[in-house]
Structures are given as C-alpha cells and as structure tokens.
Amino acid sequence: MADEYLIMMTVSHSCDINKCPITGKLFGENKMKKVLLSGVALLAMATSAQAEGLSLDLSGHFKGYGVYNNNDEAAGVSLDELNIRKETEVHFTGETTLDSGLTVGVHVEADVDRDDNGSIVEESYMYLSGGWGRVNFGEEDGAAYLLQVSAPNADSNIDGLRQYISTYNSTGTAGGANIRLDYDQVAPGSSKYNKVSYMTPVFNGFQAGVSYIPTMSDDGNGRTAVNADNTAGDYADGIELAARYEGAFEGVGVAVGAGYGTYDREAKAAGQDDNKTWNAGLDLDFAGFGLGFAYLDTNQGLTGSNDQTTMVVGADYQMGAYKLGASWLNQETETAGVKADVERYTVGASYSYGPGMSFRGSVSMIDNDNNIDSTQVSLGTQVNF
Template structure:
C-alpha cells in the first residue's frame, strides 16, 4: 500500500515534467486574496476559583493569501500558493506554502498543505461556519479560565492529523461527480527546511503518513447529494523506552442532502491514538441544517465528541444557531448563539453560552 501511494504521486509529478512548454503570458500572474473575520462577543461561562472571563470582547481571524499561477500552451497549470496569518498575536506567521500542477489528468500539490483526507472531506451545514464549521476559527469560550484541561483545542471535526506538514498529494479529475485523492508525508513532525534532511527514528515523533479520500457530488432532479470518506495513518517513531506510543489512525464519513432551499447533513469522525499516545482516542459526530432565503442563510448544528483532549476524559457538546446575511460579493454579516459544555472524567463539568455578532470580508 505504501509503495502504491508513493508511486502514484511520483507518476503524477513526472507527468507534467515530461513535456516542457512556454507560458502563454511569458510568466506567472500574481494575485493577492484573503479574509478578515471579526466579531464582538458576549460570553457567560463557568470559571475556576480566582479566574474571571471577560463578558464582552473582540475576536478576529485574518489571513493574507498570495497565489502565482500561469497556464502553459500545453494546457498545464502551474502555480504557487501561500497563506499568512495576519492578526497581531500571529506575527505574520506562515500557515501554508505549496506549489501545484494541474491538467486534465488531475492535480498535484507539493509542499506545506493539508492532505487528502481533509481536502475532500464533506462538511455539515452550520450556524456560522467560522464557529461551528469543519474547522473552528472563532470561539468565545475560554477553557483555561473555566478550569478544564489546559490548552483545550478548538471543537473541530476535520480529519487532518498531518496538518500543513510538507507532503505530496494527488487529486483525480472529477469523473461525473466522483473524485479521489492520496497523500504522502515523509515526516509530520518536521518543519519545512532547505538545508539537511530531517532526523529519523526520534522517540515519540510523528513520522511518515499516508492519506486517502473519496467524494461524490451530484444532482438528482430537485435533490442534491454530497457524500465522502477519508482516512489517514501517521506512523509513530518509537522504541522500547516509549511503549505507550502507537500509530495515529483517523477517519471520517460524511453526507449532505439538499432539497430546494434546505440542506441537512451529518459527519462522523474518529481518531485513535491522538498525538501518537496509545489508547487516547477521540470520536464524535456533528449534524447540521440550514435554510436559504434570498441573501439570508439560517442554520443550526449539534456537535458531540468524546475525549476531545489528549489527556483524555474530556467530553464536549455544542449547540449552535445563527443567521448569515450576504450583503455583497464575498461579504457577510453573521449573528449566532452557541452553548458548549465540557464534562471531565473527574466530574468537573463546565459550560458557557456566547452570542457572536460579526462580519467576514473576503478579498
């Protein structure tokens, strides 16, 4: 299986290199894009003794994207894409950076980008995709102040154990609604570099990873359907000194059905040995529904997951409802209410409710 995945991405990479051609415009066209997601939030939550969370605050998530792309006279599209986080606390940090090559044979991504299991993952409808979507970018709940497990991560349901580690990904063309993809990551715990290969067999490191995913989208008279599944395995480098380590195995299964202005969907997700720690397993599901009327989208979702933190024993539930108003191309006002509850194995249960009012501007 490993050899098949490696050969697949290698053949894709060699295919576009076989026939050199000139760019139609003599070079690569550079474009700048990105988004700003800004919210004012009112938050009421449980707090640990001696700690206090602000009831009113401002939350933001901003990115700037640079893309250079050209299409050669033989039909090959060549491009480069990088994403930079631009909020004051991020320090203009690089989030993704990769080259891509595409044609009627499919697409190859090369570099620091998400893998196949995430790129083809089906998402459920949401109240506000920034808060209760496949990746949570905005959350008012402060887990540390609540006294639950420190550094609790966002309540995501993306299948992305490799993150933006350097990898090769091949995505097939769309065949009557069907697509598939595979990814190969040499070393998940290694950062991008130009001098010197990464170390190998480092105790407890997340090493080589393999991913595969399939997706189908189609319309049937008045119905719309999207279904997909993805799987990722990350090998953990271990020896007799660290017997508690084990390979990460992560997968998802999702479906969305649309009829007229309504959409309803559900996603099941599961990850075993999160972070390479044996028997630290996370699983859960999310269901969502939305209704579109003119520029308004009304949505709601429910999220339920067991063991959402690597220390285990921390379960989470989230109820969400909201409205999005699209007031222009790439511009929206968003209002939503969210209630989240964490249940610890030790019996320390905390919850919170937040009202979020904000805007997203894409550029």
C-alpha cells in the same frame, strides 16, 4: 483554481507504507513513494513548453467578531466576558496555462493575525493540473481535508469544519485551555506538513485523492538539515486517502465523502501507537434546505481505549441573501476506558450585504462533563477579497 475540481479532503494513515493493507495492495512494496514523487518530477518536466509568465492574483479574508462569553469559573477566578476576536489571511496565487494545456501555479497564504514570534506563512505550495487531474507539492492540506464533507452550520467560523472564532475556557482558570471543537484533524499539525498530493479529475461527480507525507516538516528553509530518524514525538510516512461524490437525484443535491489517514509515530513509548483517523460525511440539499452529518474517529496516537470521536448534525435554510442555521456537536474523548463528553449547541443567522460580504450572529452553548460550561454570543462580519 479550476472550477471543475472539487476541494480535496485529507485523511491520515499510520501503518508502514509497504505493509499498509490499502496502499501495499494497490502499489506493491516501496512503489507508493516512487509513484507520487516521480510523478511530480515528470509533470514538472512538462512545463518546458513556452507560454506567458504567471499572472499574480491577490485574495484573502477578514473575519471580525465581538464576542460575549458567560463562562463557568474555577473558585477564586474571574474571567473576561467581552472580547474582540478576528482571523485575517492574505493569499497570493501565481498561475499560467502553457500551450500544452498544462496549468502551473504557486499558492501562498499568510496568516496576518499570527503571534509576533511565529511565521505568518500558513501554506506554500505549487500545483500542476490538466485533464489528468491535479498535483499539489509543498505545505498544503492533504486529501482527507480537501475532500471532506462537512455538516451544515449556523456560522462556518463558529461551528464549521474548522473553528476560527471561540473564547471558551474549558478549565475556568486563568490562562485556561480553549479546546478546539472542529473535526478536520488527521494527525497533530498534519495540515501544515510538506506533502505531495494527487487528486483525480471529477468523473460524473466522483473524485478521489491521495497524499504522502515523508516527514513531519513544514520548514520553509530549503537548507535546513535533515531531522534525526526515529525521534520521539515525530510522525513520518503519512498516507491520506479520500473520496467524494457530488450529484443530484430527483431534485435533491447530494454530497457524500469519506477519508482515512495514518501517520507512523516514531520512537513509540509505552501506550503510544501510530496515529489513525477516519471520517465520513453526508449533506443533502432541497429547495433551500440543507441537512447533514459528519463523523470523525481518531485513536489519538495511543493504544488501548483512548479513542476520540466527534459527531456533528446540522441544518440550514437559505433564502436569498439570508441564511438560518443550527448544529449539534458531540465530542467524546476516552482516556484509559473512561469517557468524557463535550456537547455544543449553536443557532445563528447571516445576511449577505455585498459580494463576499456578510453580517453574522450566533449563540453557542457548551456543556462539558467537567462542569465548566459556556454560553457564547458572537456578532461579526466576514469580508472576502
């Protein structure tokens, strides 16, 4: 992937694409779909120029931890305390640049630790890029995530934008739920939906992106029959818009971004609504110190007082191969006007012992309004290849 392009963040928007107050004004009735979809077709035609075949690169990561968790328990239940947790991915990227200057690539990510009864393919998409920007087509994160600004953290696998390592049992019962305390979601499962995204080049540190998701689909089989329209539980006509700026002022590094997304909820039942989510973030860096916050608000696809908000404040300090970090997260979930809070406090350190290799250690304390609290100590390593 070209270094000149920032990672893009995804936002979802659940209004009708023709009536949306944002896209409707920008593109007019029925034009948003045509602009995005026909744009991909035109760019694909440009690949007819001759050049060398795609070169294949292999990459990925292994994240492995020993985790001790002192978790509150329901009456009569005894929970495990010591576990091993890991997250492993293998990435395949084929890319070439044509004589015309157009870069063409295909990217596939395999989640090696996926359950045996699930597909290991996590992402599968092609991309086209040039001086005009970049288009992604297929199963890939949308603009809201790819441009999202996250807060500094103690360990990105524990308290980062996406949480990969956690043994928290939020009910204290056998087979209890592990609530995810990350803040990257637009609509349920939206990161895996097939979509088309466009992101601009970076102009003086500024970049914007837009994604369109026709249906809630991540089918890998090109011959799969179309789904029935207006099916309960499905989302369609998703739109994500995002913008991000990175620069420096008087020696202070600044990253700021925001995104909005909406997905139409089909066959709405009483109390259900289109899913609407927005986020914002700010990160400041000076002389090795980092300080920032991130905020996410979603209506959870429900009407009335049923919003969920997530606020994160983090700080870190980088000194050579060593990093110290801390963060605080508050997730407030409203159900029929009744609010419930979960707070997480995390401190940790890491040491880079080689290129793409790091030892990591952290302590996370979770305070839940349901009185099922947890203290988790995690020691592990991440190896990128």
